[in-house]
Structure formats: C-alpha cells, structure tokens
Amino acid sequence: HTLVRSISKKMVDIMTREVSSNDLKEVVNKLIPDSIGKDIEKACAGIYPLHDVHVRKVKILKKPKFDLGKLMELHGEGSSGKSVPATAEGGEQVDRPEG
Numbered sequence: 001h002t003l004v005r006s007i008s009k010k011m012v013d014i015m016t017r018e019v020s021s022n023d024l025k026e027v028v029n030k031l032i033p034d035s036i037g038k039d040i041e042k043a044c045a046g047i048y049p050l051h052d053v054h055v056r057k058v059k060i061l062k063k064p065k066f067d068l069g070k071l072m073e074l075h076g077e078g079s080s081g082k083s084v085p086a087t088a089e090g091g092e093q094v095d096r097p098e099g
Contacts, residue, residue, distance in 0.1 A: 007044050014040050031055055 018036055019027055030036050037053040044050050 003048050006047050007050070010043050010047070011040050014043060031058065 014036065018030060018039075022030070034054055037055055041050050041053040044053075
C-alpha cells in the first residue's frame with residue numbers, strides 16, 4: 001500500500017504543478033499529446049516501473065476568472081489595443097416564429 005500511496009502522491013503533485021503554473025489553454029495543449037502522462041511515468045519510475053500512463057478524466061474544481069478580452073483573443077477576434085466593454089450590446093432584434 002505504501003507504493004500505491006507514494007505513486008498517487010507524486011501524480012497529484014505533478015498535476016497540481018502543471019495546472020497551477022499554466023493557464024487553461026496550455027494545460028489542454030499538454031493533455032492532448034499526453035505529455036503529462038509521460039511526466040508521471042518518468043517521475044514514478046524510481047518507485048515502480050509504470051507503463052501506459054494516461055490521463056483519463058479532467059475535472060475543473062474552481063471556475064477560472066472571466067476575462068472578456070482574453071476570451072475574444074482565444075476565439076481569433078483579438079483585441080488590437082482597444083478593449084470592448086462587457087455591457088455593450090451589439091446586434092439587432094430578431095422575431096421568433098411561434099410554434
């Protein structure tokens with residue numbers, strides 16, 4: 001049981017380090033090629049030789065701070081020096097067909 005506990009502790013340490021040092025986009029970019037799984041495999045090799053380490057499930061525990069400028073930047077409509085106020089309403093009224 002001590003091997004399992006030490007491997008689990010090392011896995012949690014690696015995951016918290018990766019998540020706290022990077023933003024959400026960088027974490028997703030690391031999860032896709034499974035580089036975090038390779039880091040866990042290398043770090044736990046001294047405890048017990050692991051193979052086929054994969055991250056299966058990711059859960060967001062705390063909601064990230066909402067930044068409208070960063071959201072627009074992520075979607076390709078990046079702010080070019082000007083900031084868009086969060087209360088500005090754009091567009092026009094569209095009538096919905098009842099049915």
